[in-house]
Amino acid sequence: MKSTTTAIVTILLIGSITSFASAEVVPDWVKNTAGWWADGIISESEFVQGIQFLIKDGIITIPQTTVSAEKSQKVPDWVKNTAGWWADGTISDVEFVNGIQHLIKIGIISVPTSQPTIESPQTNNDPKLASLEDELEKCSEIVKAYPRLNCEKAAKHEIESYKIKTIGQSYKVGPLTYYWAGFGTDGNSFEISATGQAILSVRLLAEHTGTTDNVSMMCTGPSICNYDVWNGEKAFKYSGMDFTNGQIVLKPGESAIFNMLFGPNIGYGGTKFEYDASKDYYFRISEPYGSASILLDIQ
DSSP, X not given: OHHHHHHHHHHHTOOOOOSSTTOOOOOHHHHHHHHHHHTTSSOHHHHHHHHHHHHHTTSSOOOOOOOOSSOOSSOOHHHHHHHHHHHHTSSOHHHHHHHHHHHHHXXXXXXXXXXXXXXXXXXXXXXXXXXXXXXXXXXXXXXXHHHHHHHHHHHHHHHHHHHHHHHSEEEEEXXXXXXXXXXXXXXXXXXXXXXXXXXXXXXXXXXXXXXXXXXXXXXXXXXXXXXXXXXXXXXXXXXXEOOBTTEEEEOTTOEEEEEEEEOSOOSTTOOXXXXXXXXXXXXXXXXXXXXXXXXEOOO
């Protein structure tokens, strides 16, 4: 039970926490996990392991933090209180991140010196990429904070989307085109945890390239989701994902990058992800407007 809970903590914490007060709202289920720790439902070590995994995997972005020479073995009570207040909506994402930074500073959470990045052609050899990065640079000229951050967010999305499309394989599904860049790139990974749980992380780009109508990608819960992983015999439902309110709506020409993790059974019709080296695994898309199966080269 304890090992399953640890893995659940790792997966349910998926979200994008930034150092800016104008960051996107963190999904409720992420805050629920912080609340469980604050209420004593999960242990301190389980919460810390989950945070550390997500920082390592690049899912949570924490500002650069200097580690103090004086390290601690215990999470200060105020950090736990902060997690509870954040879960209740009493304090902001920024204040919660400050608590995580403190855990890094005192050595309770360790952060890798580098994270995997999406390989792409050098800027000097790719005029399109150079142009996109120029647009990002221009955002720094905007004086007002919110407009500047919104500009940077949009520019960074365009850069990452372009990189994924440059190296990824495309799958046409009705009005949408999905791109998967493969393992070894941001957000795509597979590992067996210390407790023996197989954890698969999949990150895809979806782009509206078809009709003049808005298109919704649907996933309202593990039991009702148009996305899963299939090994030829069994379908595995997600353990964590970042669809907002169960769907991602794309207007014509828009694109979105989304993450899904497969691991322990979190309930609600979910399934535990199991790995068998003798089988092939596919990420399946089964929307009303079309379907596709993406072969995952899990090793």
